[in-house]
Amino acid sequence: MTSEIILSIENLKTYFFTKKGIVRAVDNISFDIRKGEILCIVGESGSGKTVTALSILRLVESPGKIIEGKIILDEDNLLELSPHKMQDVRGNKIAMVFQDPHSALNPIFTIGDQVSEAISAHKSCNKEDASSQATQLLELVGIPLAKERYHDYPHQFSGGMKQRVVIAMALACHPRVLIADEPATALDLTVQAQILDLFLELRARFEMSIIYITHDLGVVSEIADSIVVMYAGRIMEKGGSRDVLGNPVHPYTKGLMGCLPSEKGIIIPIPGTIPGLINPPAGCIFHPRCVNALDICRMERPPMTKITDEHYVSCFLGGVNG
């Protein structure tokens, strides 16, 4: 992995200012994504994966706010762009696919209409051009009989086909980064596999970088080039797919791996639940659930420690296999 870095997130903090207090949904995270790379963000529900994605697109809604950090794409800090320029980045340079394909399409327009609408949002082209491009896109994402199905409504499609349509819309302007927020979670296992294949194919074809958000380590092991493990709004461990999965260092990553059925069929769950983010535990945010917690874990926030050039961990036990 030596290709150029396309998108770089530095010290991003997104907080939600609720009446009960400040929720640190994303708390000081940094990671890079390279050209043509599939980066998986892994974590349980509520670990800040989706907020990270929405922050990159600057779509965090009130009471949420991006407090500080940099999101650098093509030497521009996205957080400093004018709203108008940011609107141009969305769809054109970074696009996003959402979790539930059933609600991600407008029920009252045909799918062809919606794909060509996505095209004409950025390119000024006439209706026929847009519609022929839309048909091509639908073929590209594997909608059979794209020309005939162009005039069908979303409710006439299965979940997997709808997700293909949503992906076609995201591809409309050939973005350089595609953020996919659990795009296969709402689908059948067999359809999931097809959608994963589609992402791999798109990456190979367009050299697109994909940020793939999931909680499914099985999916991660299949497609990830690099992995970011998130817990309670912070990054626990990040690095190349082989490093993180083959040599997990952080107790949380190990815990996640323990949740996969082993060869003997044994599942070892992580005890406890994710902490409330309004009054998070002091020190390492994972220490209440950590079997190896030391005194220092309760006092200080562990820094990102380098293990190899591509592998970092936020743990005082870094590198110590305990």
Place this chain on the structure above:
Amino acid sequence: MKLAAYYLERLKGNKTAIIGLAFIIFLVLTALIGPFFTVSPTQVNFSEKNLPPIGFSSEQSEYSAKVGGLVMTNMHGTWKHPLGTDGMGRDLLSQLISGARVSLLVGLLATGLAIVIGAIIGVSSAYFGGIADSILMRFTDIMITFPFLLLLILIVYMFGSSLALIILSIGLTGWTGTARLVRSETLSLRTRDFVIASKALGASDLRIIFYHLLPNTISSIIVLATLSIPGAILAEAALSFIGLGDPQVASWGNILNAGQNDLQAAWWIAVEPGIMLFFTVISFNFLGEGLRDAFDPKGDYN
């Protein structure tokens, strides 16, 4: 439009709605082509005053030169004036047709204006939220507190009573219901995934409003519009009835107003526009309710 065909199919199952629609179509056609076949509604002919409709007869006192005083004669309806004439001998059929034009014009234009204003205020209030929402909705609340008819009377009293002004003032005061409806629907729509997804693909606010939000509220808007047309028609009739209508046009309210003085001698002058108003209003209500059922996804297909 496959969707339109689908909803029409559902509407067909509703008999009252179809009856309402049929009457409205009949009324529109009559208003459009009727004036080419009838005499002018303003043509005065005192020798034919207070003629009853066909099939009716009435006793009328008439000045007779022979007797040198009033005599009572029994008048019968004639085919020349199938619905009778008023106190100046003007043909009531052509007056009613002219009145249909006025009522439909007022109903459609005033409601159209109210819907456009209400939809824009409602959708921007909900979409932009925050301070914009507070200001727009408090303004709507203030508008609602004014008694509708009194406000109309005030406007007409201050600025005169041309038909255009009446339409304008009904439209400018009648948008509050639409604004609230569209706002509430938009509030739930704007958090739907397809709106957020569209934002994530770089759609502008206008594009989201006109492509995603408004089209998804259109079924409610159509129902509300159909149900508010009678209100606008009745408002114009009420204004005309109390003498604040446009004196230049023969609207149903004007005829009613003129007929109330002659109720004993010529009951038909007031009754006929009343019947027309009744059927028009009830037809729009039937149609509106039929549309509401047709658009209701929970409604039975049959």
